Amino acid sequence: MAQKVCTTKSSGVIAPHVMAAFERSLKGFGFEVMPITMYDNRDLLRDEFMKAIQWEPNFAFSYAHQGIVWSNETDPVFRRMGVPLVMLHYDCPFLTSHPKILKEYADHPDAYFHFIWDRTYLDEYKRLGIKNVFPIMLATDPKVFSAQQTKPEYDLAFVGSIASTDALRAKRETKHPVAINEVIDRVIAEKIAHPSMPVLEIVARENTAGLAELVPDWHNEDWVAIFLALHAEGTAAQRVAYINGTIGPAPHVFSGIAKGTSDGSRAVHEGPVDYQSGLASAYRKAKVNLNISAFQLEHSLNNRIFDAAAAGAFLLTDHREDLAKVWSGFDAITYHSIEQLNERVAYYLSHEKERREIAEELQRAVLQSHTYDHRTQYIYNTMVDTFEASPG
Numbered sequence: 374m375a376q377k378v379c380t381t382k383s384s385g386v387i388a389p390h391v392m393a394a395f396e397r398s399l400k401g402f403g404f405e406v407m408p409i410t411m412y413d414n415r416d417l418l419r420d421e422f423m424k425a426i427q428w429e430p431n432f433a434f435s436y437a438h439q440g441i442v443w444s445n446e447t448d449p450v451f452r453r454m455g456v457p458l459v460m461l462h463y464d465c466p467f468l469t470s471h472p473k474i475l476k477e478y479a480d481h482p483d484a485y486f487h488f489i490w491d492r493t494y495l496d497e498y499k500r501l502g503i504k505n506v507f508p509i510m511l512a513t514d515p516k517v518f519s520a521q522q523t524k525p526e527y528d529l530a531f532v533g534s535i536a537s538t539d540a541l542r543a544k545r546e547t548k549h550p551v552a553i554n555e556v557i558d559r560v561i562a563e564k565i566a567h568p569s570m571p572v573l574e575i576v577a578r579e580n581t582a583g584l585a586e587l588v589p590d591w592h593n594e595d596w597v598a599i600f601l602a603l604h605a606e607g608t609a610a611q612r613v614a615y616i617n618g619t620i621g622p623a624p625h626v627f628s629g630i631a632k633g634t635s636d637g638s639r640a641v642h643e644g645p646v647d648y649q650s651g652l653a654s655a656y657r658k659a660k661v662n663l664n665i666s667a668f669q670l671e672h673s674l675n676n677r678i679f680d681a682a683a684a685g686a687f688l689l690t691d692h693r694e695d696l697a698k699v700w701s702g703f704d705a706i707t708y709h710s711i712e713q714l715n716e717r718v719a720y721y722l723s724h725e726k727e728r729r730e731i732a733e734e735l736q737r738a739v740l741q742s743h744t745y746d747h748r749t750q751y752i753y754n755t756m757v758d759t760f761e762a763s764p765g
Contacts, residue, residue, distance in 0.1 A: 376431040378404045379456070381439045383411040386534070387676055388436040390648050391463060394514040395434055398745040402753075411439055418442065422450050432457045432756070438470050441477070449477065452484040459752060462489040463511055465669040466498070467591040468601055475592065478503045483763070486756055491673035493573065497591055507755055510695060512745045513679035517649055520685025520736060523657035528622035528722055530659035532646060533677065535613060535628050541606040549586075553599065556580055556587055561607045564668065565614050569692035569709050571671040572603060607668040615665050616640050618711040621718055624663060627655055656686035660728065661718055664690035674699070682739040687732040689717055700738040705731055 380396050382389065392408075399406050407428055412418045422442065425433075433440055433451050440458045444450045451458045466489065478485055482504035489495040490509055498506045546554050559579040564572060573589060580587040590596045616624050617639050625641045632644030646655045656662055664677045672694035679699075681688045689706055690696070696703035708714040721728045 379433040381435040398749040493671040513683040518683035532627040653684040662688040
């Protein structure tokens with residue numbers, strides 16, 4: 374695997390950590406790696422790509438569409454260089470793209486390899502005629518998340534972004550007609566009641582009037598805006614509802630909200646935690662960690678499941694279809710309602726031995742098959758197989 378790889382570096386919640394983990398993995402496999410910082414300043418960005426052009430990489434890695442940098446009105450730089458671009462779609466790919474990008478993928482299929490973490494969006498890419506589309510899950514980096522002896526400091530914790538929905542709701546209500554807002558309200562309420570149900574299934578059922586605006590069309594910017602509102606506002610509403618809906622010990626919450634803040638919720642705010650240096654320890658400090666998936670995850674898993682497991686922590690999660698691909702015993706750690714979550718929190722807090730055994734089993738399953746090294750090997754093998762199968 375002695376080849377040269379460019380990777381993109383940019384801001385984001387999880388993207389920088391995912392890309393850093395892939396860089397470490399690529400180097401471990403013997404690749405030479407050149408990170409490209411995706412500056413907003415065009416002059417600095419041009420300098421980065423000039424260095425890459427002189428370096429002559431064999432292929433490039435980017436988080437979602439970050440690697441699409443236009444050298445002119447029609448040609449992205451990596452394609453003009455003749456460098457295949459691996460795209461890691463660990464978020465809904467339609468929330469950060471636009472018709473011009475989708476047309477680029479369809480018009481130049483051999484220039485891109487799309488690895489998409491949720492089959493709903495993967496199937497939609499295929500339906501749009503985009504080639505080289507493959508499934509992938511998130512992963513963990515054992516160099517960052519490893520099990521150590523840590524005495525729990527609290528019973529229940531949640532690590533992740535939470536926010537008030539007031540501003541999001543007010544903005545959404547000014548942008549859409551009453552009929553659409555009513556459906557959105559029903560979808561959010563239904564999703565909170567049934568967290569494991571895919572959002573798009575709920576939209577189809579709750580759109581009783583058959584509003585054309587609520588029929589998914591990923592080429593339509595109005596539909597994408599509606600889905601983004603559902604994802605942002607709905608995720609925030611669900612997380613607040615579940616944190617406030619716990620009836621046992623108050624959840625300790627690690628988010629962007631400052632430590633000690635009193636906001637009227639049940640949360641004991643612990644402030645932010647650094648992903649690289651503090652997150653593994655934060656997971657281990659709780660007897661039970663809570664996972665509340667974002668609305669954009671129809672069937673797939675977020676990084677919290679892999680990272681908490683690798684750290685040796687116990688976690689309860691809303692049911693996701695892809696859990697079956699990680700661990701056969703996934704039913705033991707899932708919930709389908711706030712009532713079931715409360716039952717399971719109470720049960721596992723009083724069954725320490727069972728809790729510890731489940732955490733150990735899930736950790737083994739994750740480390741055996743779901744590290745970034747596993748993903749790097751899979752991506753490379755997929756690219757080789759695709760090139761070998763190509764005519765000529």
